[in-house]
Amino acid sequence: TQSTRPQRLLHAVQKNATRGDPRSVVKAIDNFCRQKEWAMNVGDEKGCILDSVVSEVNPVTVLELGTYCGYSTVRIASLLPPRAKIITLEFNPDYAKIARQVIAWAGLEDKIQVVEGPSGEWIPKMKEQFGVKTFDLVFLDHWKDRYLPDTKLLEDCGLLRKGSILLADNVICPGTPDYLEYVRNSPRYKSQYFKSHLEYTKAEDGLEKSVFLG
Numbered sequence: 440t441q442s443t444r445p446q447r448l449l450h451a452v453q454k455n456a457t458r459g460d461p462r463s464v465v466k467a468i469d470n471f472c473r474q475k476e477w478a479m480n481v482g483d484e485k486g487c488i489l490d491s492v493v494s495e496v497n498p499v500t501v502l503e504l505g506t507y508c509g510y511s512t513v514r515i516a517s518l519l520p521p522r523a524k525i526i527t528l529e530f531n532p533d534y535a536k537i538a539r540q541v542i543a544w545a546g547l548e549d550k551i552q553v554v555e556g557p558s559g560e561w562i563p564k565m566k567e568q569f570g571v572k573t574f575d576l577v578f579l580d581h582w583k584d585r586y587l588p589d590t591k592l593l594e595d596c597g598l599l600r601k602g603s604i605l606l607a608d609n610v611i612c613p614g615t616p617d618y619l620e621y622v623r624n625s626p627r628y629k630s631q632y633f634k635s636h637l638e639y640t641k642a643e644d645g646l647e648k649s650v651f652l653g
């Protein structure tokens with residue numbers, strides 16, 4: 440049977456990356472997406488901005504919405520301090536399966552919890568199921584029309600604290616207009632746009648970093 444793109448991406452990792460070396464996994468995926476097949480990873484250019492925000496925040500508890508193949512999950516986890524953890528939500532079981540193998544190849548299983556299911560169901564269960572108090576950093580990279588409802592859900596569930604950082608991918612392309620309008624106009628956020636390019640292309644895209652003010 441015909442393989443899927445995520446399966447071919449995983450094979451490129453297993454063929455070209457060194458087991459236990461997260462940076463080589465990131466490099467292998469970026470090379471695959473540049474040379475072979477485009478895929479919707481945050482990519483190397485926006486990835487550097489992601490790295491700088493993660494390093495600056497130095498988060499202990501991270502939430503990622505939309506794992507896909509685990510590219511940004513590995514990127515983030517490789518920068519986390521020893522006891523820090525990332526919980527990443529993915530509702531497509533085939534993608535979750537690929538992501539777990541990419542994460543295992545990077546040797547980052549101990550820092551990453553892949554949770555299979557929809558964000559709308561799992562966000563309200565974060566405290567009771569995973570003992571999470573609040574998230575220091577949230578990376579939004581799932582369906583673009585879900586960024587705003589899930590942000591409001593995080594607020595309502597008391598999962599954000601004064602200083603929590605939301606970092607959103609694709610605020611230009613494909614675009615998240617209702618989310619942008621909210622975080623840029625709400626008195627509860629201080630927002631900043633990092634201009635970049637759509638992964639592996641010359642099209643404009645960017646990341647929006649928003650600090651929750653409580």
Ligand SMILES: CNc1ncnc2c1ncn2[C@@H]1O[C@H](/C=C/CNC(=O)c2cc(-c3ccc(F)cc3)cc(O)c2O)[C@@H](O)[C@H]1O
Binds near residue numbers: 480531638
């Ligand atoms: C709604 N709740 C949810 N809960 C858990 N997982 C969810 C999810 N929504 C979506 N997902 C998962 O996140 C992932 C979805 C990501 C959606 N991303 C995009 O559409 C996207 C799309 C582009 C894109 C840009 C230009 C273009 F021409 C074509 C595509 C670029 C990106 O960087 C993107 O992130 C999948 O793995 C999906 O199964």
Ligand SMILES: [Mg+2]
Binds near residue numbers: 479481580608
């Ligand atoms: Mg994206």
